Amino acid sequence: MGTISFDHVGKTYGGKNGVLALDGIDLKIGEGEFVALLGPSGCGKSTLLNLLAGFEDVSEGIMLFDGAPVTRPGPERGVVFQEAALLPWLSVWENVVFGPRVQGKPKSEYEERARDILRIVGLENFRDALPVQLSGGMRQRVGIARVLVMSPRVLLMDEPFGALDAQTRLSMQQLLLDVWETLKTTVLFVTHDIDEAILLADRICVMSARPGRIAKHIDIDLRRPRSIDDLTGSEFTRFKAAIMSEMRASLAHAH
Amino acid sequence: MTATDRVTVKTSAPAERPSLFAGLGERLSGANPARKVLGLILPIALVAIWQLAGTNGSLFGGALPTPDRVWSAWVLWAFGTPTLGLNPYIGTWYDNVVFSTIRVAKGFALAIALGVPIGIMIGWSRLMAAFVDPTIQWLRPVPITAWLPISIAIFGIRDFGSVFLITLGAFYPIVINATQGARDVERNWIRAAQMMGASKTDILLRVVFPAALPSIFTGLRVGLGIGWTAVIVSEMVAVKSGLGYVLWDAYYVGRMDIVIADMVSIGLLGFISDRLIVFVESWLLGWRRMQSFNN
Numbered sequence: 001m002g003t004i005s006f007d008h009v010g011k012t013y014g015g016k017n018g019v020l021a022l023d024g025i026d027l028k029i030g031e032g033e034f035v036a037l038l039g040p041s042g043c044g045k046s047t048l049l050n051l052l053a054g055f056e057d058v059s060e061g062i063m064l065f066d067g068a069p070v071t072r073p074g075p076e077r078g079v080v081f082q083e084a085a086l087l088p089w090l091s092v093w094e095n096v097v098f099g100p101r102v103q104g105k106p107k108s109e110y111e112e113r114a115r116d117i118l119r120i121v122g123l124e125n126f127r128d129a130l131p132v133q134l135s136g137g138m139r140q141r142v143g144i145a146r147v148l149v150m151s152p153r154v155l156l157m158d159e160p161f162g163a164l165d166a167q168t169r170l171s172m173q174q175l176l177l178d179v180w181e182t183l184k185t186t187v188l189f190v191t192h193d194i195d196e197a198i199l200l201a202d203r204i205c206v207m208s209a210r211p212g213r214i215a216k217h218i219d220i221d222l223r224r225p226r227s228i229d230d231l232t233g234s235e236f237t238r239f240k241a242a243i244m245s246e247m248r249a250s251l252a253h254a255h
Numbered sequence: 256m257t258a259t260d261r262v263t264v265k266t267s268a269p270a271e272r273p274s275l276f277a278g279l280g281e282r283l284s285g286a287n288p289a290r291k292v293l294g295l296i297l298p299i300a301l302v303a304i305w306q307l308a309g310t311n312g313s314l315f316g317g318a319l320p321t322p323d324r325v326w327s328a329w330v331l332w333a334f335g336t337p338t339l340g341l342n343p344y345i346g347t348w349y350d351n352v353v354f355s356t357i358r359v360a361k362g363f364a365l366a367i368a369l370g371v372p373i374g375i376m377i378g379w380s381r382l383m384a385a386f387v388d389p390t391i392q393w394l395r396p397v398p399i400t401a402w403l404p405i406s407i408a409i410f411g412i413r414d415f416g417s418v419f420l421i422t423l424g425a426f427y428p429i430v431i432n433a434t435q436g437a438r439d440v441e442r443n444w445i446r447a448a449q450m451m452g453a454s455k456t457d458i459l460l461r462v463v464f465p466a467a468l469p470s471i472f473t474g475l476r477v478g479l480g481i482g483w484t485a486v487i488v489s490e491m492v493a494v495k496s497g498l499g500y501v502l503w504d505a506y507y508v509g510r511m512d513i514v515i516a517d518m519v520s521i522g523l524l525g526f527i528s529d530r531l532i533v534f535v536e537s538w539l540l541g542w543r544r545m546q547s548f549n550n
Binding site: 053054055073074075077078079083085086087088089098099103130131133146150 | 441443446447448449450452453454457461462465466468540542543545546
């Protein structure tokens with residue numbers, strides 16, 4: 001459950017003579033794998049994630065999720081947006097249980113789980129707060145909580161910590177590592193931050209721009225469980241040096 | 256794992272410090288009493304000049320009675336005991352206020368019932384926009400006053416002719432603002448709802464409608480203002496009761512004191528009804544007010 005397969009997937013905007021955003025994407029992601037899409041802005045990494053989320057249609061090639069083509073968004077593919085995209089008129093609690101509610105699930109099925117998840121993300125005392133009363137990091141915790149409450153088979157995260165300050169970003173990365181260590185859900189994580197990609201992912205797909213292609217797959221064999229302390233470890237630094245030289249090579253090649 | 260499984264995660268992630276309510280209190284108490292007094296100076300001065308400029312209780316050769324005359328006329332109109340005599344301006348104020356208010360309430364309610372759903376559908380669905388929007392845009396430039404003859408021809412000198420004009424006048428700003436509100440909904444709110452399994456109906460009712468509410472309220476306030484205009488115009492011509500009817504009738508018999516008392520009454524009703532909408536708005540849209548404070 002939670003397997004992803006892209007087979008020569010392309011995405012063109014604006015008809016036949018439009019802009020080629022993604023070209024010949026081949027990508028297989030196994031169950032429970034944490035994959036980071038790393039690349040400069042405009043390289044199509046968010047587009048790739050939007051295809052899988054079902055927000056946009058594939059122009060060519062075949063994209064499968066758990067063996068079936070994706071036709072529309074759905075709760076088995078939980079999306080965490082960059083700016084959280086919470087509904088501002090709903091309280092933290094109402095945002096978190098929005099999914100189960102619109103799916104018509106009985107309260108007994110989701111309330112306990114929602115409470116647990118709010119506690120895990122550290123917001124149990126902010127149930128009744130409105131998103132506007134929260135800091136950026138807290139809003140993103142709600143954005144993660146409302147997705148986890150639906151037990152998705154894959155987490156699609158679109159630069160979820162990109163808009164946060166450095167300190168908050170670290171604490172959110174730690175939170176994500178801890179949550180993933182427990183749930184072992186498949187994760188596709190879009191970022192332009194090399195450190196973040198190494199810290200979180202089992203595998204990094206380095207993308208090049210115009211048209212968006214996957215230039216390089218890099219396995220990160222850093223031992224798990226990981227923590228933000230690893231960021232300063234010698235093993236991490238070795239990985240980073242290797243990846244940066246590989247990125248330079250592949251990007252130079254791509255240009 | 257199923258939805259009922261309990262989840263426990265040990266995390267060493269440090270908690271953040273929340274910025275809850277920071278500075279909100281001071282900002283809310285921003286209503287400065289000194290500034291409110293400032294706003295009273297001009298109207299008091301104007302009324303005083305109006306009073307002092309009059310000779311024998313009027314200006315412009317009797318066309319404009321002074322405030323004291325208007326006041327005593329209003330007191331009699333509002334609180335006098337109706338007599339069997341021919342003076343219709345004793346003790347009939349309240350009834351006429353009620354007539355006009357009920358017409359506005361009916362017409363306005365009808366305009367909301369039509370304008371909000373139609374506007375949201377136009378803003379939400381390109382098909383609806385292509386189907387309905389051109390008709391609305393072609394009809395809109397026709398002023399509601401131009402609809403008077405046909406309204407009387409169809410509905411006669413009856414209540415509904417007046418209600419029809421109010422509905423028509425209030426409908427345009429409501430439908431246009433609801434359309435705009437539904438069009439401007441943030442894309443990621445809709446995507447997030449879709450991702451969480453919301454149906455089209457859920458998205459309309461739980462995302463598009465609340466997101467469009469601030470814009471809808473703008474339309475309601477403009478629409479209500481037009482509603483009061485429409486009730487006065489229509490009562491002058493199309494019915495035989497209400498503040499608009501009294502306004503024209505009093506002018507015909509030369510009772511300018513009643514004309515002015517009537518004008519002030521209309522202004523007050525318009526003001527109070529607008530405050531009511533603002534009150535409902537601030538009650539429903541607390542999230543929005545806090546948002547504008549924080550940004």
